[in-house]
Amino acid sequence: xxxxxxxxxxxxxxxxxxxxxxxxxxxGSDASNCTNTITKKDLPVVTMWGWYPNTxxxxxxxxKLNNEVQVCWTNVGxxxxxxxxxxxxxxxxTGAPDVIMVEADRIPTFQIQGALVDIKQYGFxxxxxxxSEGAWKDVSVGDAVYGxxxxxxxxxxxxxxxxxxxxxxxxxxxxxxxEQAAQKVKDAGGPLFGDFGANVPAVLMALQxxxxxKPFTSDPAQPNAIGVKLNDQASKDVLDYWGGLAKKGLVGxxxxxxxxxxxxxxxxxxATYISAAWAPGYLTxxxxxxxxxxxxxxxxxxxxxxxxxxxxxxxxGSAFSVTKQAKKPELAAKVAYGLYADKxxxxxxxxxxxxxxxxxxxxxxxxxxxxxxxxxGGQQANKEVYVPAADAYQxxxxxxxxxxxxxxxxxxxxxxxxxxxxxSQAADRLQEDVAKYAKEQGFTVQ
Amino acid sequence: MTSLTEKRAAxxxxxxxxxxxxxxxxxxxxxxxxxxxxGVVFLAFLIAPLAYALxxxxxxxxxxxxxxxxxxxxxxKAFTDPSFLSGAWFVIRFSLVxxxxxxxxxxAMALILDSVTTxxxxxxxxxxxxxxxxxxxxxxxxxxxxxxxGFGPLTDIFGLFGATAPDFLGSDxxxxxxxxxxxxxxxxxxxxxxxxxxxxxxPTLYEAARMDGAGRWQIATxxxxxxxxxxxxxxxxxxxxxxLQFFNEPQILRYLAAGTIGSDFTPNMYAYxxxxxxxxxxxxxxxxxxxxxxVFICVYAFLFFTRKRRSFL
Numbered sequence: 001x002x003x004x005x006x007x008x009x010x011x012x013x014x015x016x017x018x019x020x021x022x023x024x025x026x027x028g029s030d031a032s033n034c035t036n037t038i039t040k041k042d043l044p045v046v047t048m049w050g051w052y053p054n055t056x057x058x059x060x061x062x063x064k065l066n067n068e069v070q071v072c073w074t075n076v077g078x079x080x081x082x083x084x085x086x087x088x089x090x091x092x093x094t095g096a097p098d099v100i101m102v103e104a105d106r107i108p109t110f111q112i113q114g115a116l117v118d119i120k121q122y123g124f125x126x127x128x129x130x131x132s133e134g135a136w137k138d139v140s141v142g143d144a145v146y147g148x149x150x151x152x153x154x155x156x157x158x159x160x161x162x163x164x165x166x167x168x169x170x171x172x173x174x175x176x177x178x179e180q181a182a183q184k185v186k187d188a189g190g191p192l193f194g195d196f197g198a199n200v201p202a203v204l205m206a207l208q209x210x211x212x213x214k215p216f217t218s219d220p221a222q223p224n225a226i227g228v229k230l231n232d233q234a235s236k237d238v239l240d241y242w243g244g245l246a247k248k249g250l251v252g253x254x255x256x257x258x259x260x261x262x263x264x265x266x267x268x269x270x271a272t273y274i275s276a277a278w279a280p281g282y283l284t285x286x287x288x289x290x291x292x293x294x295x296x297x298x299x300x301x302x303x304x305x306x307x308x309x310x311x312x313x314x315x316x317g318s319a320f321s322v323t324k325q326a327k328k329p330e331l332a333a334k335v336a337y338g339l340y341a342d343k344x345x346x347x348x349x350x351x352x353x354x355x356x357x358x359x360x361x362x363x364x365x366x367x368x369x370x371x372x373x374x375x376x377g378g379q380q381a382n383k384e385v386y387v388p389a390a391d392a393y394q395x396x397x398x399x400x401x402x403x404x405x406x407x408x409x410x411x412x413x414x415x416x417x418x419x420x421x422x423x424s425q426a427a428d429r430l431q432e433d434v435a436k437y438a439k440e441q442g443f444t445v446q
Numbered sequence: 447m448t449s450l451t452e453k454r455a456a457x458x459x460x461x462x463x464x465x466x467x468x469x470x471x472x473x474x475x476x477x478x479x480x481x482x483x484x485g486v487v488f489l490a491f492l493i494a495p496l497a498y499a500l501x502x503x504x505x506x507x508x509x510x511x512x513x514x515x516x517x518x519x520x521x522x523k524a525f526t527d528p529s530f531l532s533g534a535w536f537v538i539r540f541s542l543v544x545x546x547x548x549x550x551x552x553x554a555m556a557l558i559l560d561s562v563t564t565x566x567x568x569x570x571x572x573x574x575x576x577x578x579x580x581x582x583x584x585x586x587x588x589x590x591x592x593x594x595x596g597f598g599p600l601t602d603i604f605g606l607f608g609a610t611a612p613d614f615l616g617s618d619x620x621x622x623x624x625x626x627x628x629x630x631x632x633x634x635x636x637x638x639x640x641x642x643x644x645x646x647x648x649p650t651l652y653e654a655a656r657m658d659g660a661g662r663w664q665i666a667t668x669x670x671x672x673x674x675x676x677x678x679x680x681x682x683x684x685x686x687x688x689x690l691q692f693f694n695e696p697q698i699l700r701y702l703a704a705g706t707i708g709s710d711f712t713p714n715m716y717a718y719x720x721x722x723x724x725x726x727x728x729x730x731x732x733x734x735x736x737x738x739x740x741v742f743i744c745v746y747a748f749l750f751f752t753r754k755r756r757s758f759l
Contacts, residue, residue: 260596401509440508
């Protein structure tokens with residue numbers, strides 16, 4: 001009897017303490033749901049969302065090196081999934097983490113809603129020299145800095161060496177040559193030359209910018225005004241070009257990052273993949289280039305419109321931002337500045353091609369520049385393609401309603417793929433759609 | 447004994463009323479107590495969210511300029527928004543095709559299983575019902591893979607005959623691709639409801655019909671179907687509401703169907719996109735309510751038209 005009572009008391013206490021533990025948490029940003037284990041338990045904790053494949057290692061490294069603050073990491077999904085959750089937390093006013101991984105093109109979207117903290121006041125000068133000016137520009141709005149750059153996405157043309165050898169073609173230097181090569185492979189009964197996927201509007205935006213498009217312009221002095229120019233000749237030309245390739249059956253129209261597409265890549269259904277420096281890590285993780293396919297891939301600079309005046313562009317790349325919901329922004333900023341900035345994490349990132357580092361200590365490291373990339377059969381991809389592309393990258397002005405713009409673009413590209421509109425018509429419709437949205441949101445559209 | 451009855455009889459009228467009133471009040475309280483738990487849940491989880499969504503739908507939030515009260519502007523926008531209208535038109539078309547197909551299959555199965563009583567019938571009943579036990583998400587993913595031209599079986603099967611496989615995830619056939627998934631998933635469930643209703647029919651009616659010279663076909667069409675008409679109406683309403691709120695299957699398949707299924711494919715998907723990806727909770731709520739209105743009108747119209755015919759359906 002007595003024993004039972006003791007047991008009951010113990011059980012009650014256990015349940016009670018469980019309840020206390022629950023009630024002391026706050027929504028999604030509590031410190032008890034960390035994916036990582038925090039060993040220095042008496043230090044203050046900063047919560048963080050991120051999806052790098054090696055985040056676990058990065059967070060452990062930070063926590064090991066730091067005696068002031070510890071990071072509690074959660075992976076709430078990749079890209080759009082994370083943004084949707086963050087957006088909901090912004091609207092709800094609670095539930096956001098202290099520090100969040102965001103792609104540079106999303107920063108204006110969250111910044112205009114007042115969801116991010118300008119971290120210039122929290123030790124910016126100490127780390128300023130670690131990144132190039134262009135890298136800082138991509139994470140800034142006006143003079144304010146809303147993120148710490150981690151990686152960039154200089155673009156190149158990944159291709160299958162075996163297919164190129166079989167059909168006796170050399171990597172095309174211009175888009176005209178790209179089309180000719182595609183035609184040549186098709187005429188010889190070869191595979192598709194590339195992919196025009198509706199779900200990667202950011203790639204098309206980059207390719208439009210390469211031809212000289214300036215989709216959005218704004219002046220920090222007039223935050224309520226925005227220039228929207230999505231149907232200029234350059235934008236139309238690029239959509240017409242890819243729509244034409246698809247119509248002629250030279251490229252596929254699969255959505256990228258899907259099992260269907262990846263199985264096609266593994267099967268060798270696509271001779272090229274217009275993508276960024278982080279793609280090899282992603283493809284390797286998805287099972288591409290393994291077994292008998294080892295070393296079949298290579299990379300060449302992105303084809304140009306005008307080979308005399310090459311333009312380099314960027315797809316993806318990310319940063320750590322501090323959210324307005326952070327209770328101790330100064331501590332959170334320390335995390336944003338310090339995370340993924342130690343040598344060990346960076347080295348792990350670039351040796352596995354998970355990131356193309358923007359931290360100059362890695363970017364200028366000869367070991368990184370001269371790396372013989374296993375995915376590319378030992379090709380010195382960084383030295384030959386990605387580092388020059390990153391050096392020549394000029395930075396882009398992104399939209400404060402990036403999510404809407406990319407969704408609308410995806411919709412129009414789907415129409416082009418279906419063949420219901422031409423690329424030019426799609427650009428006109430996109431312009432109309434996005435300009436209307438901008439007006440609805442209270443902007444003066446120029 | 448006598449004195450007691452006398453005393454009772456002597457009680458004045460107001461006194462009894464008072465006591466009755468007390469009893470009445472106590473019964474009243476007890477009633478509320480029993481309804482209470484349900485009432486609280488009903489108010490907290492159904493009425494309150496609905497009221498809040500309705501409240502949200504009357505406002506507009508802008509990136510520049512903040513939130514303002516706009517009354518029905520969001521609804522005006524919804525009913526002139528091609529995305530919403532095309533989505534609504536899609537689900538209505540889809541209902542008109544998919545519901546009859548599902549009901550006819552379910553009814554045929556139920557009638558067959560009702561007149562066959564072998565072990566095989568019991569096994570078939572379970573097998574036909576099984577798809578309903580599979581979560582919609584898993585069902586949709588499974589069909590997505592079966593449809594896939596890259597690694598699904600269709601390419602191989604059609605390849606045997608030298609033909610190219612149809613692309614059920616392409617824009618031409620996606621309607622039928624989804625139709626197949628939905629029918630596969632739900633026909634078994636409707637079958638069980640109809641089967642249960644058939645089990646409730648008095649077997650002496652069949653005997654009487656047979657004595658009057660009715661064949662199996664006549665028994666089915668003249669006796670069984672009219673008697674289970676209420677169950678048929680019920681599943682028709684269920685499926686109408688469910689189909690108009692179409693969300694799971696297209697939302698899952700859009701990741702596999704290259705650009706065929708947009709974010710505004712059905713009104714529910716559009717509301718989801720507006721609320722959770724564009725942070726436009728106001729417009730998302732308005733779309734949800736507008737869809738609710740469409741569902742209400744469709745169901746009401748359906749019940750109105752079947753009201754009189756119920757006797758011979």
